[in-house]
Amino acid sequence: MRANDLDPTFISHAPGYWSGEAAENWNDHRWQLRNRVDSLSELEQRLNLSDVERAGVLLAGTKLAMAITPHFFNLIDQDDPDCPIRRQVIPRIEEGWNAPEEMADPCGEDSHMPVPGLVHRYPDRVLFLVTDRCASYCRYCTRSRVVSGVGEQHLETQWEPAFKYLEKHKEIRDVLLSGGDPLLFSDDRLDKILTRLRSIPHIQFVRIGSRIPIFLPQRITPELCAMLKKHHPLFISIHTNHPRELTTEVRDALGRLADAGIPLGNQSVMLRGINDNVEVQKALIHKLLMCRVKPYYLYQCDLINGSSHLRTAVAEGVSIIEGLRGHTTGYAIPQFVIDGPGGGGKIPINPNYVVESGSGKITLRNFEGEIFDYPDPTLIPQRDFLKLQELALDLAR
Numbered sequence: 001m002r003a004n005d006l007d008p009t010f011i012s013h014a015p016g017y018w019s020g021e022a023a024e025n026w027n028d029h030r031w032q033l034r035n036r037v038d039s040l041s042e043l044e045q046r047l048n049l050s051d052v053e054r055a056g057v058l059l060a061g062t063k064l065a066m067a068i069t070p071h072f073f074n075l076i077d078q079d080d081p082d083c084p085i086r087r088q089v090i091p092r093i094e095e096g097w098n099a100p101e102e103m104a105d106p107c108g109e110d111s112h113m114p115v116p117g118l119v120h121r122y123p124d125r126v127l128f129l130v131t132d133r134c135a136s137y138c139r140y141c142t143r144s145r146v147v148s149g150v151g152e153q154h155l156e157t158q159w160e161p162a163f164k165y166l167e168k169h170k171e172i173r174d175v176l177l178s179g180g181d182p183l184l185f186s187d188d189r190l191d192k193i194l195t196r197l198r199s200i201p202h203i204q205f206v207r208i209g210s211r212i213p214i215f216l217p218q219r220i221t222p223e224l225c226a227m228l229k230k231h232h233p234l235f236i237s238i239h240t241n242h243p244r245e246l247t248t249e250v251r252d253a254l255g256r257l258a259d260a261g262i263p264l265g266n267q268s269v270m271l272r273g274i275n276d277n278v279e280v281q282k283a284l285i286h287k288l289l290m291c292r293v294k295p296y297y298l299y300q301c302d303l304i305n306g307s308s309h310l311r312t313a314v315a316e317g318v319s320i321i322e323g324l325r326g327h328t329t330g331y332a333i334p335q336f337v338i339d340g341p342g343g344g345g346k347i348p349i350n351p352n353y354v355v356e357s358g359s360g361k362i363t364l365r366n367f368e369g370e371i372f373d374y375p376d377p378t379l380i381p382q383r384d385f386l387k388l389q390e391l392a393l394d395l396a397r
């Protein structure tokens with residue numbers, strides 16, 4: 001761990017490995033995308049790879065592609081083999097081993113798709129998978145079966161049938177655009193999708209799930225923000241796992257979104273050796289609050305094929321929440337969840353603060369381990385209420 005990872009300051013890592021590149025290029029999101037590190041030779045030009053990584057990169061070509069934006073690549077600490085950034089985006093051979101409990105579709109999304117691309121798992125909201133591409137690829141991606149386009153399965157979003165389904169199902173009031181990363185679309189294309197969604201009267205709430213503010217903050221242009229602003233109420237959920245990811249560029253990009261009135265939340269995944277301790281999580285959530293982002297969910301890593309080297313024990317997530325609750329700002333604390341394998345949806349997991357309940361009281365433990373009894377009020381029966389009401393009316397007469 002770098003000492004400054006726990007320091008609540010924002011630093012820029014540019015130009016790093018790209019010293020000599022014109023600022024005009026560096027700040028252009030198209031240049032960043034064109035110059036992604038996506039081959040073994042480019043990777044080896046910049047980093048000394050271990051055998052485990054080199055073999056992982058070769059394997060990635062048939063599973064989940066490797067691609068890393070120059071912006072994000074610069075966060076990698078060349079001298080640290082356990083660098084928390086490196087482990088998120090550089091493949092390792094362990095990805096080739098599927099543990100018996102692992103699955104291609106751990107959240108059971110394919111079996112909840114009434115229309116290809118549209119996951120209707122909850123009563124009032126849908127997940128709309130609009131693209132299979134991202135700015136960079138996370139090695140533990142829960143949707144790696146379709147994301148990046150190199151695997152066997154492909155995402156084939158059926159636009160018109162999906163919009164028709166949304167129009168017909170009046171119970172859907174919340175649409176979450178995800179993928180892949182919707183913010184890779186051009187402003188025009190996104191504008192058209194959002195306009196179409198906004199033309200459906202029963203859709204009250206739209207949000208976009210995106211890691212672009214972290215991987216490619218240059219994409220968060222004033223023009224994009226001005227376009228998004230027309231489609232309020234619109235929320236954005238970002239995805240960041242480690243405090244080093246919150247650089248000055250990322251802070252400024254998030255600031256532009258927040259200034260456009262877009263409420264921001266963050267989703268993190270518990271990852272072994274990356275953010276599996278309370279100090280790192282605390283530094284992350286404190287920096288998120290400084291960026292006007294509410295930590296929303298902390299996920300137990302899904303049982304995605306080839307992820308056992310990155311997964312943590314459930315108890316580690318619980319102990320992190322315990323180490324946060326009461327010890328820091330309530331706003332900073334995410335909800336720890338497990339996505340029920342096979343399509344159970346998000347299930348909250350909380351530390352147990354209830355020591356005992358029943359017999360007219362509940363015994364609770366606070367964050368310092370002290371015990372408190374709260375007398376559970378016995379409910380006043382309805383007929384006693386009616387008697388009291390009569391009495392009050394008599395008195396008033």
Ligand SMILES: *Cc1c(COP(=O)(O)O)cnc(C)c1O
Nearest residue numbers: 119120121122125126127176346
């Ligand atoms: C996560 C998810 C949602 C959104 O859930 P929230 O708890 O409202 O954030 C909706 N649909 C699916 C299939 C999801 O996985």
Ligand code: SF4
Nearest residue numbers: 134137138141180211
């Ligand atoms: S940004 Fe999201 S969808 Fe894309 S690879 Fe990472 S986790 Fe998967």
